[in-house]
Amino acid sequence: MVGGSPRRLDDNLMDKFRGHVIGKGKARSDGEEVGWLGGRHLLDREFDTDKNVILDCLHFGMRVDTSKVPPDLMRAYIEQEREALLKAHDGWKPARIRKEAIEAAKQRAAGELKDGRFRSMRQFPILWDTRSDVVYLGATQPAVQERFMSLFRDTFDKRVERLSAGRLAYRWAEAAGNARRIETAQLAKYVPHERGNGHIEVYWTAADPASRDYLGNEFLLWLWWTVAEQSDVIHLPDETDASVLIVKQLTLECPWAETGKQVLTADGPASLPESRRALQGGKLPRKAGLVLHRDGSQYELVLQAETFNVSGGVLPKLEKPSGEPVPGDRREQAEERVEQVRHFSETLDALYHAYLAQRFSDDWARVQREIAAWVLGVDSADAIRGRMADAGVAAG
Structure with a gap:
């Protein structure tokens, strides 16, 4: 960690976690959202020193939510809309039928995504050892590590670096x-x-x-x-x-x-x-x-x-x-x-x-x-x- 760990593991630090807890931020254009978890389970959004401070360490988690309609289902939606438009508008050209079908399918999918129907949630455990200024992230995928480093920087205004060989x-x-x-x-x-x-x-x-x-x-x-x-x-x-x-x-x-x-x-x-x-x-x-x-x-x-x-x-x-x-x-x-x-x-x-x-x-x-x-x-x-x-x- 660049800049060192906080000296006081108090409620002010917990407030920083609460400000970036999962569900509080804005999802990206691709439907992905990243935020902190309290650490006990996938739905734990509570932070307090009694639970999250262990010795001189912090235990918490990160959750990555993605919302995406399966491609096969999206194709099925388009086909259903196309068939309905063919029956309702016999004189329309095929290109217009397809364009309208795609737009209607997208609107249908957007409504279902808003309701959380296709949400996938993944959690990753984290241990922050303030004694050694090391953060242990329970993920080896570079994409997850990048999301963690970005969220950590946004939350604490501190930079973490991978400890490679x-x-x-x-x-x-x-x-x-x-x-x-x-x-x-x-x-x-x-x-x-x-x-x-x-x-x-x-x-x-x-x-x-x-x-x-x-x-x-x-x-x-x-x-x-x-x-x-x-x-x-x-x-x-x-x-x-x-x-x-x-x-x-x-x-x-x-x-x-x-x-x-x-x-x-x-x-x-x-x-x-x-x-x-x-x-x-x-x-x-x-x-x-x-x-x-x-x-x-x-x-x-x-x-x-x-x-x-x-x-x-x-x-x-x-x-x-x-x-x-x-x-x-x-x-x-x-x-x-x-x-x-x-x-x-x-x-x-x-x-x-x-x-x-x-x-x-x-x-x-x-x-x-x-x-x-x-x-x-x-x-x-x-x-x-x-x-x-x-x-x-x-x-x-």
Whole structure:
């Protein structure tokens, strides 16, 4: 978030939500309306500090309403109107009949839309962590994220930015004093292209080469190599340890936009021969199912590499070690959930920071050679140097 979170989570802040609650604004010309929800259910339009403030966080929601007559039904309306006009006006020309039928069908549809007959409502949960100035939106679709950012700006006069892999890397670099290294970084190449450097390196980040979002792809590959060749337990910058498993799904794609995408689904997709062949063909991981374990808590998720979007997240159950439910009222359980979300986010960030610390260390050239040897199935890291040098590939 640009500009920081509000210092006081009081009724004045609730008034800002109330001013942009769903149903209070004006629908767009296409019939879409976007507004805030109270957070408990699809029709919750109430805001108060007792409900919406949890610890130093805000829990609420966003609803997107769309109103549109199904195309097949609209065509049926036009045909009904056309048949009625043919009977009533035998001498009219076909072009006039059709024009009048379309207009009558539109008026009929407009009346039904006004009555809410074809309204579709979607809600998206939101947690605003004012301690870390991070807003968690329960949606990965870019269109929904755009609507959220626009509504947030209109409501609070503040700007939020997507925390993609590249933006997270820049934030880490500024704190670590490595900003210059991020700015001059190049994609770590493990499989030389047959045309050398005369091609797009990563087509999905080509529109914004300075974003460094490809570091998310490198991160998944680094995790994969670390778990396969080093250990499934990774030491983190905060002196804790996290174990990592790649599970259920793994998506790889050719960064040169030449050999397409490969989606692997299995209990251990990274162990399949097809996954290694995809790497050897130059593909990079773009999405992976992960299980993370840290400080006695286990999390399951699907991570999209460049955007760092998380989907399918599973937090630990609120229960005692014996399996009994955690006692307490609804608010105590909500507070525990907030702490779980924070710990999960810290765990994922710490893993990424561990990768970045190695990626931009003086030891990276050696690590890159080892990863390249593993990718290509070469026993000795030294043997890969000649192949990379022949292709004009340098450690980046």
